[in-house]
Amino acid sequence: MHEIPVEVSVNGRRHRASVEPRVTLADYLRERCGLTGTHLGCEHGACGACTVLLDGQAVRSCLIFAVQVDGQEVTTVEGVADADGTLSPVQAALRECHGLQCGFCTPGFVTSITALLRDNPHPSDDEIREGLSGNFCRCTGYQGIVNAVRRAAEVLDAAGS
Template identity: 75%
Template sequence: MPEVQIRVMVNGRPRTATVPPRLTLADFLREHCRLTGTHLGCEHGVCGACSVLLDGEAVRACLVFAVQADGAEITTVEGIAAADGELSPVQAAFREHHGLQCGFCTPGFVVSVTAFLRDNPDPTDEQIRDGLSGNLCRCTGYQGIIEAVRAAAERPAEHTRTAGT
């Protein structure tokens, strides 16, 4: 199959690449953009470790082909913090409330929670649990993650800061 040229915005930066049509968005981000925060876990869309924002919506980058993202804006975990390195409210809450242990799943959780809180700024614990259901963690037991989401929801700063804004 012939390769396809794509143009995307990744964390606020334009990117152009020629890619095989079946290259996943996760592999494009890791290999072509050198953004390794998008982790590959199950590669079946089950674990959520590869979650990114695609035009503002959380998606599993292992299930999307890079060519499907042509013309889109993509935000990875590297684009969630401010340009000066200040952590987003979600990232700071994960750190402060021990919402991570080994850290492998954390980028996917941070991206998913960022989108979740944008759409649900005052969630109940039941809504938080439901909102987290697409991301798996094998280390923490989830209580610290739930507390981190609750704390991030209570912060006055905007939850949707992405791509270094």
Template identity: 80%
Template sequence: MHEWPVRVSVNGVPTEATVEPRLTLADYLRENCGLTGTHLGCEHGACGACTVLVDGQAVRGCLMFAVQADGSEVTTVEGIAGEDGELSPIQSAMRDCHGLQCGFCTPGFVVSITALLRDNPKPTDEEVREGLSGNFCRCTGYQGIVNAVHRAAEMS
């Protein structure tokens, strides 16, 4: 199969690889960049575990091919943490408000919340629930996650 060159800035670090056109962005991040915080759940774009930012927009990494991200800036959950690995306000709020349990869905939520609060710094409960409706959690019941969004908004 023919391979294509891909140049992507990931969390501010330039990356370059030659990949098969069918390689997803999520697999590129995990396999080529070693960034395993982008989780693969359903691989159909429904669960949100693979959410990353591409040029600032929240996208499902399992639905986008790596070649489609060529020339883009990609931010993963690893790129959201502060300097020296300190937690971002969103990550701290998720911890403090019990917005996570098993943690599998947490990276996708953190990335989605980052985009949500950037676009709507003071969302209502309804806006939070609508903004995160593409992310599934099987453990928390969501109230801790909603509370975490409000806490993070207060911290920003």
């Protein structure tokens, strides 16, 4: 199978590669870009572990081919924190509110919550649950995650004031 050239901005850095058309964005990020924070769980788009931001929208990277994102901007969990390594308000709230345990689902939750709060800075608990309904966690029971979204919303609101 022949390869197709792809150029993608990932976390603000240009990445160029030639890939087979069947390579998923998740595999491209992990194997070609060395960004292993994007986790692969079900590889069917159901679990949310592979969620990244594509031009700002939360998407399942296991369902998109790398050739489809040519010329676009991808933000992975590695790109959510500040350049100096300071945790984003979402990451800090997940830590503070005990919204993580094993950590496998965490990258998908971080990117999904980041997009959720950008689009809805003051979500109700029902909106939080609906917004995160595509992300599965087998460890936490979700209450810590919901609390973390509320906390991150408070921090972001205070920072914007």
